[in-house]
Amino acid sequence: MSRIGYKEIDLPAGVEVSQEGNVVTVKGPKGTLSREISPLITMSVEGNVVKFERSGEDNKVRALHGTTRANVNNMVEGVVNGFKKTLKLVGVGYRAQFKGDKLILTVGYSNPVEMTKPAEVEVAVPDNTTVEISGIDKQEVGDFAAEVRAVRSPEPYKGKGIRYENEHIVRKEGKTGK
Secondary structure, three states: OOOHHHOOEEOOOOOEEEEEOOEEEEEEOOEEEEEEOOOOEEEEEEOOEEEEEEOOOOHHHHHHHHHHHHHHHHHHHHHHOOEEEEEEEEOOOOEEEEEOOEEEEEOOOOOOEEEEOOOOEEEEOOOOOEEEEEEOOHHHHHHHHHHHHHHOOOOOOOOOEEEEOOOOOOOOOOOOOO
16 A cells, blocks of 8 residues: 555645645746646645545555645745756767757768657757756656657667667667578
8 A cells, every 4th residue: 555645745934735626837047837636635835744544545645645735846846946858879989969940860860850848848959969857847758858869769789779768778688590
């Protein structure tokens, strides 16, 4: 049984949490995030503490309890610290550049791949084999990082492709010749 839903969220200084109907809004130093939560979960803000309670004990409500608490906690963390994903391009001739609002990836295809960044996400290319994606919404940052990685996923034989910074690729042994 998960006990995440019962944990309280302590709000740092400068963070406000409000609820109108089923929409939760979190305001902080880095920005504002809003998310709709299930009507089966009740949220209460008491001072600097946010608590969640569930309406029943069936499996769906129990699952939503922990998920709702985790989502709101990620919103609070995002408006205070933000989230960041770093991607590495591994392969001969693989490189990235950022022009305007487009990320241009040269990863072994006949033409470069151009990707438009979402409005809520910041993209930086400190060197031509590193891409840093950051923002306050954990879901948006993770989704865009996954889209970039999916352009050329790492392959298991030579390890070439786009991977997360600390991702470990399980390598396979190639064919043995006679």
